[in-house]
């Protein structure tokens with residue numbers, strides 16, 4: 001659905017996106033993560049043609065976005081919704097008028113506008129706020145209005161730029177539930193720019209990690225968390241287990257756990273090998289449709305071979321860190 005090949009973009013001679021190759025399939029909820037300045041928002045804006053790029057290709061449903069004329073671009077954009085951290089609502093307009101706004105902007109000839117507005121408001125569960133002004137709404141409610149405003153154009157893609165970053169955790173949760181429902185029930189492909197790993201784990205099936213304008217990794221969320229956790233260190237906060245202290249006499253091993261497998265591996269390892277290891281870090285995470293995680297242990301170098309043999313013999317997925 002969205003196919004990006006070798007995309008490059010500069011601002012004032014500064015390269016902000018470099019050789020980006022990325023495929024987002026129809027129905028994906030795709031997370032784009034990276035530290036501030038990594039280029040996430042710029043890439044998102046390239047997808048709906050808000051930002052031009054210097055070279056490479058970006059196709060949405062086989063349409064080359066960079067080759068569209070202004071008029072074509074306008075029509076193209078009407079099929080891609082976008083929501084932002086700061087909601088970007090018209091403060092002097094009611095909820096109803098805010099949702100009507102894109103229809104006016106794009107001069108859309110829609111029948112039954114009134115009914116359609118009520119339908120999207122029902123979907124975002126704000127029917128009772130229809131005549132209120134944004135200042136009479138909470139942050140979460142404002143974001144729901146912004147989502148309804150995006151949905152009124154029947155988009156095939158919804159771009160979310162830090163859409164939950166300004167919200168409390170429980171409000172975030174309800175917005176994420178809503179995005180999942182929109183994806184599931186309306187079949188809308190969603191691209192989520194965020195620095196919150198919890199958001200990615202909660203709703204995304206795939207993700208891409210951007211760093212200094214380059215795509216460092218891309219693929220299923222679970223694979224990125226399990227196979228290249230070092231790329232996520234900058235965002236992991238208290239989950240960050242890489243303490244940087246090198247311990248010459250001990251080796252760290254990461255044991256990968258996938259849904260239901262190797263539940264008791266640590267206790268068995270301890271009992272059956274007699275090795276005394278330190279548990280450095282452990283975490284199980286719920287991804288959109290499964291549970292997986294990792295355990296980090298530190299073993300003395302002289303016992304490393306024993307642990308290695310035990311894990312291999314029991315076909316446990318592990319790696320030396």
Ligand SMILES: Nc1ncnc2c1ncn2[C@@H]1O[C@H](COP(=O)(O)OP(=O)(O)OP(=O)(O)O)[C@@H](O)[C@H]1O
Pocket residue numbers: 011012016034035036037038039040041042043195
């Ligand atoms: N309009 C612009 N003119 C010049 N430089 C820009 C412009 N927009 C973005 N940049 C620069 O491009 C780089 C990438 O910015 P971008 O906003 O895409 O990053 P980001 O990963 O989304 O960061 P954040 O999470 O802070 O929003 C930054 O160095 C930024 O300063």
